[in-house]
Amino acid sequence: MTNARILVVDDESDIRELVREILSEEGYTVETAGNAAEARAACAQQAPDLVLLDIWMPDTDGISLLREWQQSQVLTAPVVMMSGHGTVETAVEATRLGAIDYVEKPLSLAKLLRTVARALEEGKRRQRATRTLVPPLIAPVGRSRLMRDLREKVKQIAPHEAPVLVLGEPGTGREAFARYIHALSARSTGPIVSLSAGAVTEGNTEDVLLGVENASGVTAGLLEQAQGGVLFINGLEDLPQGAQRLLLAVLESGTFQRKGGRAPLPFDVRILSSAQPGFETRGPVPFRLDLLSNLNVLTLRVPPLREYAEDVPELLRYYVDRLVDDERLPFRRFGVAAQNRLRNYPWPGNIRELKNLVQRLLIQGGSEEIRLEEIEREISSASPVDEPLVKQDLLALPLREAREHFERAYLTQQLQLCNGKVGQLAKRVGMERTHLYRKLRSLGVDFRQADD
Secondary structure, three states: OOOOEEEEEOOOHHHHHHHHHHHHHOOOEEEEEOOHHHHHHHHHHOOOOEEEEEOOOOOOOHHHHHHHHHHHOOOOOOEEEEEOOOOHHHHHHHHHOOOOEEEEOOOOHHHHHHHHHHHHHHHHHHHHHHHHHOOOOOOOOOOOHHHHHHHHHHHHHOOOOOOEEEEOOOOOOHHHHHHHHHHHOOOOOOOEEEEEHHHOOOOOHHHHHHEEEEOOEEEEOHHHHOOOOEEEEEOHHHOOHHHHHHHHHHHHHOEEOOEOOOOOEEOOOEEEEEEOOOHHHOOOOOOOHHHHHHHOOEEEEOOOHHHHHHHHHHHHHHHHHHHHHHHOOOOOEEOHHHHHHHHOOOOOOHHHHHHHHHHHHHHHOOOOEEOHHHHHHHHHHHOOOOOOHHHOOHHHOOHHHHHHHHHHHHHHHHHHHOOOOHHHHHHHHOOOHHHHHHHHHHHOOOHHHHHO
């Protein structure tokens, strides 16, 4: 029926054995304890899923033991009290201390089984509710000095109301840090609303940000949904000019008005945003500097994973545990050689790539230990030879080969950006044209075909 573990605590051996026999026949795993000391030891050794606790025991009574568990919080399992001569006051006190139910002796077989099943189901419900309320990741993982300093900086800037711009490469976990800032701020009980800047167009800016008000009713925009909390703008580099103008006007006025609305609404939102380094001049149209000065009052740089590679083994373990718990994937562990190999991998996709790798390996299954050979296959399949430089695993190569890979990938990509014009390439990379021709030939880069 079930593998739930039940602890029966009663000083009468015949009752303990009777209950153990009944519940064992129903498929439960049953352990018994004759007094409070044995009950404490049993719970310390392995947490039960349910405790059946007698009230009247010679050394420490059940109510006192229940109070002790409630105060120390060492027991999270539901508790059902048992007594042959209880009183209403005793039952009320047990319920106040967290007992889930109460059964009288002599025990009725049907009543006992119904109570046990109901109590176990209630315990499962409480666990599900706890998992829903507690976020899966509170603080970003990592014991390196770099990550410790980064968490400390977040703790410094989180209590303030000033906007924060989170800078980092794609996949570095910029949104996780924004949520960490929100969790540590005075607005932690308010909403955090996420806006993907790439989803905003010149045509839908007002609808998305301001919302709509008409005869049919009100549709709240993201600014209104985030009232009292945080609006996180992910990818500022993709925010259209119209959205930039609108957002600047809201920040400067402190109010906004729904599309079609008549009355202005107060703007009570903290803005957190993320972008890639250098984004303000990288796009076809420069980002508005007046808006940027309103968004980067505080900045937080999230480093790429290659800068704190010593945390890779801990991150691998973290994502294995998380995926096993959240997605019920089979448990596997990374061998020492596999961990060392991944510490020396440059992780062009950063944390996102690491999580995807772990998820893929767990889904594919195999032996419990993930070995080096499996890692090599995954890395080679994910990084074709002709990929751009930033996706090359150069750290595994001798220096001379790594340098050649670097120069070949670098010059090939730059030549494409120059539309195959070697003259433009020479100016772009700062090389004398004759020397550049020799370098392209030595690396096997077919610049003649590119020129054509």
